[in-house]
Each structure stands twice: as structure tokens, then as C-alpha cells.
Amino acid sequence: MSVKFALTITAVVAGVAFTIGAVIVTLDWQRFHRELENRALLLAHSIAVTAPEDILQSDFWSLYKSLKIMANKVPGGTQDTHILTGMILDTDGIVLAHLDPNNNPLGIPPVHSSEIETQLFAQAREVRTPTILNSGVGNGGFLEGVAPIYSDEKLLGIVRVRLSKRELYLKAQRSTFIIIGLTLALVALGSLLGTAISRRITMPLSAMTEGMEAVGRGEFSNIKPIPVGNDDELGILASAFNKMAKEMAEKKSLEEQIAVSEKLVALGRISAGVAHEVNNPLAGLMNCIDTLKKHPEDPELVERYLPLLDKGLNRIKNIVESLLVELRIEEAHSTDSSSSLDDLRDIVESEINGRDIDFVWDNHLGTEVMINKRRVQQIVLNLLKNSIQALHDKGTVVFRTFQDGNCIILEVSDNGPGIPPENRKQLFDPFFTTKKNGTGLGLWIVYRLVESMRGVIEVESEVGNGTQFQVTLPAMEVST
Incomplete structure (x- = not known):
């Protein structure tokens, strides 16, 4: 029982720690993801705000420069490792500016290296409000912030800014490792705590269980008093059990005495009844026999008293047979x-x-x-x-x-x-x-x-x- 109790406490602590850890990791992941989404939308929107005039003037260099500034690729700047790529497309999906101009020249749609790229391109062209597009999981995953470019409510094109999820997964991984370490520490602590508590609780409970089993078997003499420790709930329970066991032992002893007395009373009643019921026909039988002894040669008396003898003997026989049925109850x-x-x-x-x-x-x-x-x-x-x-x-x-x-x-x-x-x-x-x-x-x-x-x-x-x-x-x- 003590082992089960300790394991139960350990399991509860582990379960609670794991649940809390999972919640924390999930919340961290959601927070990091929201931060990345907000960053992507902010970058896309910042370019969409300044791009209309350059698009109307066909100033593609300024558009490209805006993308480079966004990506911190200006001389002396530091490249933002989150940004995988960025581009500005017109309403027909033609590249107006791209962070990778060597592979995505102006005047044609961007190069699609996979089916996913094709699907994202189609989704991006349908965007009319700032939107997040997700693709991929793990270190290779990314998300795109897509913002439409308007001039006097006329759609001129879209801005696509793609950010890597690699840093997001690294942060989540670090949080997971920390939570696992804390969980293992709590499990170890819970195991020690469970063992200590189980010894404190289960020892008197085990003694009480043995006592109750003895009570169930009716073996009141085999109940050992449970040591009463502190005046806490367990001590009060042990004291109450000891009192109950003592009272039940006394009650059983009294019941046994009463049962013996009742049996003696019943035996007395049956004996008195048997004596009464047998004596009545027996007296008649003795009277008949005495009369026949005195007049053995009188056929009228023989004819008269033989049926009476038969009747009296049958009555005694019926009484004895009825009592034998009672005695055979336990054998049936x-x-x-x-x-x-x-x-x-x-x-x-x-x-x-x-x-x-x-x-x-x-x-x-x-x-x-x-x-x-x-x-x-x-x-x-x-x-x-x-x-x-x-x-x-x-x-x-x-x-x-x-x-x-x-x-x-x-x-x-x-x-x-x-x-x-x-x-x-x-x-x-x-x-x-x-x-x-x-x-x-x-x-x-x-x-x-x-x-x-x-x-x-x-x-x-x-x-x-x-x-x-x-x-x-x-x-x-x-x-x-």
C-alpha cells in the first residue's frame, strides 16, 4: 500500500508538472508565433505604405531599395536572419522588386521552385487586406506577411515578406528542455515526499485494514490496538477504531452469552412441550396396559383398548418425527x-x-x-x-x-x-x-x-x- 501511495504521489506530481510545462511551452510558442506574425505584417505594411508613389512612377530602384532597407542589407547594416526573402508584385503577379534579383528578374513572375511556392503565390495574389500565410514546420518552416498596395483605393500590387520560423522553434526547444528539467526535478522531489507521506499515513492505515479484516472474520480477539501518535486526523481515527474494536469485542461476547441463554430457554420450552405432549398419550397408554394386565382374557377390553394404544403410540411417533425433522435441518x-x-x-x-x-x-x-x-x-x-x-x-x-x-x-x-x-x-x-x-x-x-x-x-x-x-x-x- 505504501509503495502504491508513493507512486501515486509521484505520478500526480509528474502529471501536474508535465501539464503545467506543456501549457507553458504552448503559451510560449503561441507568443513567439504572434510576435513573428506581427513582425511580418509590420514589415510588409511599412513597405506597402511607401510603395504606391514609386510604383506609379515606375521607380523600381526605390522599390528595391525599400526592400533592402527592410532587410538591413544597406552598407554597414546587419542582415536580419529572420527574413528569408521579400518581393513587390503588381496585380498581374509580375515582379516589380525582389531581394534576390539575380534569380527573380523584373518583368516576369517570381520563380517557383516547388508546388508550395505556386500555391502561396496564388494565395498572395488574392490578398486584399494584410494577411499571414504559413508553410512548413520545424526549422525549415516559414510564414509570410502579405500586404496589399493601394493608391486612392486602387489596388496596385502586393508586398510579400517571408520570415523564417527557425528562431521560433529554437526558442520553443529551449523552453521545452527547461520544462523537462524542472519536471524531472519535481518528480524526484515528489517521489521523496510521497515516500515520506506514505510511511506517515499508510502504516496506521495498514494496521487499521488488518483490524477491519479481523472484524469482518469475526476474530475480535485478534485485533491489535493501533498506536495513537499525534492528535491529528489519523490519531483521532486510530483512537476511534481502537474504541470501536473494543466495543465490538464486548458486544460479540455479550451476543454469544445471549445466544447460549436463548438456546437454553428454547431447549427448556421444547423439553417442557415434549414432556407435556408425550405424557398425555403416555398416561392413557399406561392406563390401557394396566387394564389389560388385570383382564388379559377379556376380548371386549382388548378390542376396545388396542385402537387406543395404536392412536397414542402414533401420536408419540408423530411428535418424535417432527422433532427429528428439526434436528435434521443442519443436515439438509x-x-x-x-x-x-x-x-x-x-x-x-x-x-x-x-x-x-x-x-x-x-x-x-x-x-x-x-x-x-x-x-x-x-x-x-x-x-x-x-x-x-x-x-x-x-x-x-x-x-x-x-x-x-x-x-x-x-x-x-x-x-x-x-x-x-x-x-x-x-x-x-x-x-x-x-x-x-x-x-x-x-x-x-x-x-x-x-x-x-x-x-x-x-x-x-x-x-x-x-x-x-x-x-x-x-x-x-x-x-x-
Whole structure:
């Protein structure tokens, strides 16, 4: 992390220095270019002002002399190295004066050594106001200041003054080298500064990151207190983190104690419920057995008490099986396609066979949706059995399931008598039942299964109009 931080600071400093340097070089280039353009226009205009009278008098020598003065080529003068050439042309493009008269004699158009020269000549002849023409880049580039020559608003010709860009590029090059040197110096300084700052900042942050990772894993005992340095922002942050870590460790310890207490309370409730539910049929069984022992040869008593024994034993068996389902919750990890829910349809239909109950099965889950087969089947089966038992042999039961985003929705509804408001709070408590032969464990097991899958179960009921249970479960990953 410290290396990344140092590199980031270095990169930022380098980026800022490079950007500023590029802006400075660009501004310098633009300034030098404007100065060169202004110089070219000024030179061309200065000749255009004095040339009309010489042109009207055909005084070509004076025109040539004006060009030489402009270029500082008079005896004792110093040649301006910026000026490459200069010329005065009439409206037909004929040379009236040229700084290179040997190669560009009077009376004919100037010699064009390249296509560029031809294009510039054509552009210059169209000029009616002072204009800059550019050509070429690098040391070989140049620009021309072109000024029209007027006399009483009549166009007599044009002046072309060509200046070299070589000095312009040399100045820009010098500025670039200076900026590069400053940039490298700033990068080196930024690297040292970044390393120093990163050590100051990242060391406590790294310790804090390790502590947060330990918090994420729930390993509060492995969190080492972060050394609190100065009373700056980092020191305040480190102090706050140490306090938070200590409080979270205490909170986890308290939660563990509460969880143990809740388990003990739940175990006590279940034990009491089991004792109560088993003792009732057990007392009847013991009474039947005592009676049969006293009258073993009485066939009427045997015929009378055997069904009671069978009924009592089956009730105890149902209670034990329900508890075994609860104990197997943690073992139920088998996954299968959602189509495995359809296996329950035949089971439920056999349950309502011969009864005036309409059963609607509506499975809208695609076959690619995976579910925890054993848990989801147990949830659906328990809810359907609960609805069927609530109808008293007449009514409608509807099962519907579909996917909503990243969730699977299971709905079981009936048009039975509904659940009174005073019973809804106890609906998912173990051994709570309003049915004559109910164990009170079916909905409790549903609740535990839904909870174990990090789902939610909701119930809507209206007395006289039926009940609907809705279970929302997180969808499992699609099988590949």
C-alpha cells in the first residue's frame, strides 16, 4: 500500500508538472508565433505604405531599395536572419522588386521552385487586406506577411515578406528542455515526499485494514490496538477504531452469552412441550396396559383398548418425527432443480383424495432455478398440510411459486376459517395448536427451516376469508 501511495504521489506530481510545462511551452510558442506574425505584417505594411508613389512612377530602384532597407542589407547594416526573402508584385503577379534579383528578374513572375511556392503565390495574389500565410514546420518552416498596395483605393500590387520560423522553434526547444528539467526535478522531489507521506499515513492505515479484516472474520480477539501518535486526523481515527474494536469485542461476547441463554430457554420450552405432549398419550397408554394386565382374557377390553394404544403410540411417533425433522435441518443441504417441487403434487393430491377440496398447483419456477430440495419440500408440504387441515374437508387450497429478482417466492393460501388475531403471535411457537389432533410443530418447523435459509415468512389472514402464507427465500446460484 505504501509503495502504491508513493507512486501515486509521484505520478500526480509528474502529471501536474508535465501539464503545467506543456501549457507553458504552448503559451510560449503561441507568443513567439504572434510576435513573428506581427513582425511580418509590420514589415510588409511599412513597405506597402511607401510603395504606391514609386510604383506609379515606375521607380523600381526605390522599390528595391525599400526592400533592402527592410532587410538591413544597406552598407554597414546587419542582415536580419529572420527574413528569408521579400518581393513587390503588381496585380498581374509580375515582379516589380525582389531581394534576390539575380534569380527573380523584373518583368516576369517570381520563380517557383516547388508546388508550395505556386500555391502561396496564388494565395498572395488574392490578398486584399494584410494577411499571414504559413508553410512548413520545424526549422525549415516559414510564414509570410502579405500586404496589399493601394493608391486612392486602387489596388496596385502586393508586398510579400517571408520570415523564417527557425528562431521560433529554437526558442520553443529551449523552453521545452527547461520544462523537462524542472519536471524531472519535481518528480524526484515528489517521489521523496510521497515516500515520506506514505510511511506517515499508510502504516496506521495498514494496521487499521488488518483490524477491519479481523472484524469482518469475526476474530475480535485478534485485533491489535493501533498506536495513537499525534492528535491529528489519523490519531483521532486510530483512537476511534481502537474504541470501536473494543466495543465490538464486548458486544460479540455479550451476543454469544445471549445466544447460549436463548438456546437454553428454547431447549427448556421444547423439553417442557415434549414432556407435556408425550405424557398425555403416555398416561392413557399406561392406563390401557394396566387394564389389560388385570383382564388379559377379556376380548371386549382388548378390542376396545388396542385402537387406543395404536392412536397414542402414533401420536408419540408423530411428535418424535417432527422433532427429528428439526434436528435434521443442519443436515439438509441437497440441491436440485425447482421441478423437484412437482414431486409433492401427487403426495398432496393423495392427502385430499375423497374430500371436497379443490387443489391448484401453479409452479412458475424455471427448471434452471436450483433449490435446497429437502428443506423447500418440507416447507411446502407442511404449509399445504396446514391449509388442508384448516378446511375441514371443503374448500380450496392454492400453491403458487415464482422468482422475483434474486428471490424465490412460495405462496400457500386457502379459503378456510382464517386465524384469529390473538393466535397469530403464537403461530410459530413450538407445540402451539388449535387443532384437535395437531402437534403444534408443523409451522414451528417451517419457521426454523425458513430461518436457516435466511428467508422470511409472512402470514395474512382474515377470519372467515382464509389465510395466505408467503415464504421469500434467496435464490441459489444457477447450476452450470
